[in-house]
Amino acid sequence: xxxxxxxxxxxxxxxxxxxxxxxxxxxxxxxxxxxxxxxxxxxxxxxxxxxxxxxxxxxxxxxxxxxxxxxxxxxxxxxxxxxxxxxxxxxxxxxxxxxxxxxxxxxxxxxxxxxxxxxxxxxxxxxxxxxxxxxxxxxxxxxxxxxxxxxxxxxxxxxxxxxxxxxxxxxxxxxxxxxxxxxxxxxxxxxxxxxxxxxxxxxxxxxxxxxxxxxxxxxxxxxxxxxxxxxxxxxxxxxxxxxxxxxxxxxxxxxxxxxxxxxxxxxxxxxxxxxxxxxxxxxxxxxxxxxxxxxxxxxxxxxxxxxxxxxxxxxxxxxxxxxxxxxx
Amino acid sequence: xxxxxxxxxxxxxxxxxxxxxxxxxxxxxxxxxxxxxxxxxxxxxxxxxxxxxxxxxxxxxxxxxxxxxxxxxxxxxxxxxxxxxxxxxxxxxxxxxxxxxxxxxxxxxxxxxxxxxxxxxxxxxxxxxxxxxxxxxxxxxxxxxxxxxxxxxxxxxxxxxxxxxxxxxxxxxxxxxxxxxxxxxxxxxxxxxxxxxxxxxxxxxxxxxxxxxxxxxxxxxxxxxxxxxxxxxxxxxxxxxxxxxxxxxxxxxxxxxxxxxxxxxxxxxxxxxxxxxxxxxxxxxxxxxxxxxxxxxxxxxxxxxxxxxxxxxxxxxxxxxxxxxxxx
Numbered sequence: 001x002x003x004x005x006x007x008x009x010x011x012x013x014x015x016x017x018x019x020x021x022x023x024x025x026x027x028x029x030x031x032x033x034x035x036x037x038x039x040x041x042x043x044x045x046x047x048x049x050x051x052x053x054x055x056x057x058x059x060x061x062x063x064x065x066x067x068x069x070x071x072x073x074x075x076x077x078x079x080x081x082x083x084x085x086x087x088x089x090x091x092x093x094x095x096x097x098x099x100x101x102x103x104x105x106x107x108x109x110x111x112x113x114x115x116x117x118x119x120x121x122x123x124x125x126x127x128x129x130x131x132x133x134x135x136x137x138x139x140x141x142x143x144x145x146x147x148x149x150x151x152x153x154x155x156x157x158x159x160x161x162x163x164x165x166x167x168x169x170x171x172x173x174x175x176x177x178x179x180x181x182x183x184x185x186x187x188x189x190x191x192x193x194x195x196x197x198x199x200x201x202x203x204x205x206x207x208x209x210x211x212x213x214x215x216x217x218x219x220x221x222x223x224x225x226x227x228x229x230x231x232x233x234x235x236x237x238x239x240x241x242x243x244x245x246x247x248x249x250x251x252x253x254x255x256x257x258x259x260x261x262x263x264x265x266x267x268x269x270x271x272x273x274x275x276x277x278x279x280x281x282x283x284x285x286x287x288x289x290x291x292x293x294x295x296x297x298x299x300x301x302x303x304x305x306x307x308x309x310x311x312x313x314x315x316x317x318x319x320x321x322x323x324x325x326x327x328x
Numbered sequence: 329x330x331x332x333x334x335x336x337x338x339x340x341x342x343x344x345x346x347x348x349x350x351x352x353x354x355x356x357x358x359x360x361x362x363x364x365x366x367x368x369x370x371x372x373x374x375x376x377x378x379x380x381x382x383x384x385x386x387x388x389x390x391x392x393x394x395x396x397x398x399x400x401x402x403x404x405x406x407x408x409x410x411x412x413x414x415x416x417x418x419x420x421x422x423x424x425x426x427x428x429x430x431x432x433x434x435x436x437x438x439x440x441x442x443x444x445x446x447x448x449x450x451x452x453x454x455x456x457x458x459x460x461x462x463x464x465x466x467x468x469x470x471x472x473x474x475x476x477x478x479x480x481x482x483x484x485x486x487x488x489x490x491x492x493x494x495x496x497x498x499x500x501x502x503x504x505x506x507x508x509x510x511x512x513x514x515x516x517x518x519x520x521x522x523x524x525x526x527x528x529x530x531x532x533x534x535x536x537x538x539x540x541x542x543x544x545x546x547x548x549x550x551x552x553x554x555x556x557x558x559x560x561x562x563x564x565x566x567x568x569x570x571x572x573x574x575x576x577x578x579x580x581x582x583x584x585x586x587x588x589x590x591x592x593x594x595x596x597x598x599x600x601x602x603x604x605x606x607x608x609x610x611x612x613x614x615x616x617x618x619x620x621x622x623x624x625x626x627x628x629x630x631x632x633x634x635x636x637x638x639x640x641x642x643x644x645x646x647x648x649x650x651x652x653x654x655x656x
Contacts, residue, residue, distance in 0.1 A: 008379055035375040040368045046528045046560060047363040051336055073401065073552065080549045193377075200374045200555030221408045224401065227528030229554050232374060 035197025140270030170195030363525025468598030498523030617655030
């Protein structure tokens with residue numbers, strides 16, 4: 001395997017537990033299991049080079065209520081490129097959180113430190129960059145905009161960045177910093193992978209002041225998102241009817257998931273509409289017990305915890321319920 | 329426009345000549361006007377993260393007759409990333425040629441020099457890297473494998489690279505270095521944009537020794553090609569029936585284009601099955617004369633020349649013929 005492998009958890013599980021790929025119920029991601037329905041695309045979406053003046057940027061800015069939006073090939077592309085835009089910096093991260101940020105900044109030679117929420121007043125002054133995932137993955141913890149804007153003001157006063165990864169923010173837009181993202185030294189990442197369920201399309205957006213976005217765009221080079229994915233993203237971001245229905249359905253389904261877990265004494269410590277996170281000293285046993293039944297969850301060793309994504313079909317809900325009954 | 333704009337020639341022409349986008353016959357690219365026909369894709373191609381063990385790498389290596397193949401998001405992704413894998417080097421380029429290579433190496437801080445084919449014996453010894461586009465764009469000049477392997481041996485003896493961009497090689501696989509590409513310090517770039525006509529999909533391959541490909545893959549990070557594009561690439565690279573028919577048609581069509589141009593005293597100085605290149609002091613006048621009639625060609629100032637891509641439909645051939653009759 002020459003390419004950098006990542007996200008192949010289901011393949012690894014299939015091998016480890018000797019259960020065929022097609023037999024698995026994959027609850028290991030926080031991806032909406034009922035994605036925006038992509039239609040047959042015109043051949044020009046595959047034939048002609050993508051054009052940056054195709055309207056995607058404006059459509060995204062409108063959806064995110066931001067002044068500027070730079071479409072990127074998944075927020076991962078921005079996560080990797082942003083550390084290259086700063087000279088060596090001291091970069092703070094909360095833990096546990098989505099680890100790709102830490103990996104990218106460390107790889108680029110920056111000094112990475114874990115900061116604690118309750119010691120932030122002492123931790124913030126020496127930092128050049130603070131990276132926040134909001135709502136956080138996997139804890140689901142949601143920071144309020146007042147707190148974040150306060151941190152941003154402190155960082156920005158010394159040309160430091162607040163970088164907020166809002167991959168799971170679509171369900172709670174009132175908590176987004178997107179409307180403030182044109183402020184200097186504030187960078188917001190959004191993604192079409194989670195709420196829209198389009199993880200395979202690799203489309204995200206960076207929201208920030210335009211000078212920084214231009215720098216980033218120039219670094220990423222031309223044609224980073226293919227024509228087909230740009231077309232799909234434009235359609236999905238404009239489909240307000242689907243977005244409304246989906247929000248309602250995700251609220252109902254996440255409540256159903258919380259209720260189901262509670263029935264087995266699994267009390268979520270946090271979550272979003274797309275996943276629930278449970279701290280438990282039994283997390284590994286539950287994870288493995290479900291995996292032997294072909295249900296994949298995400299296990300975290302530190303702190304010991306387990307994350308459940310949403311089932312979609314009625315028989316998947318029943319399958320999860322029966323499997324939990326055997327394990328818990 | 330925040331994104332890096334590139335390849336928007338048709339949009340610029342539409343504005344300049346005040347002819348609606350839909351009215352243009354675009355002969356400004358070397359892209360096959362009759363692309364591999366992409367079917368309706370399964371929703372999982374948009375929903376699920378792409379997996380690097382989906383078989384694309386092996387399918388590509390089989391098509392290219394190489395030992396290794398690293399799929400990348402268009403050869404442009406490799407063009408941009410490769411200069412980052414070397415410390416400051418002296419890099420030679422032929423001219424005229426595809427300019428993105430020069431731009432990428434210069435941007436990464438390397439010393440870039442133009443070398444001349446007839447002075448290569450003197451030019452090669454001080455070089456750390458030689459970049460060759462083969463067949464060359466826009467001249468169509470095709471270097472033979474013996475010559476290239478000789479240059480590679482000289483460069484490789486001092487850990488220098490021969491980088492060969494074979495974006496237009498599909499019609500002449502016997503001239504490809506792909507079967508030698510596992511040799512150290514030899515890097516071959518291929519693309520699905522030209523012969524397959526899938527420029528919108530942004531898929532290319534880097535062929536090289538596996539250690540270098542692993543380094544490149546790690547630099548590019550996960551999920552650089554979306555799931556849908558990987559699926560399309562796998563299907564297209566395996567469709568031998570389409571490939572055979574297309575080769576035959578492109579040979580016929582390129583002969584037809586040469587014949588048509590000659591009838592107007594436009595003798596191609598070089599070309600491939602996908603484009604013809606004509607040096608002429610009238611190149612600008614012809615380019616502009618055709619553009620006022622809504623036909624876009626590619627004009628080069630140095631040396632003064634014009635490149636014609638292939639028309640597709642019968643009425644497009646007639647339209648080109650009539651437009652040339654008015655201009656030449």
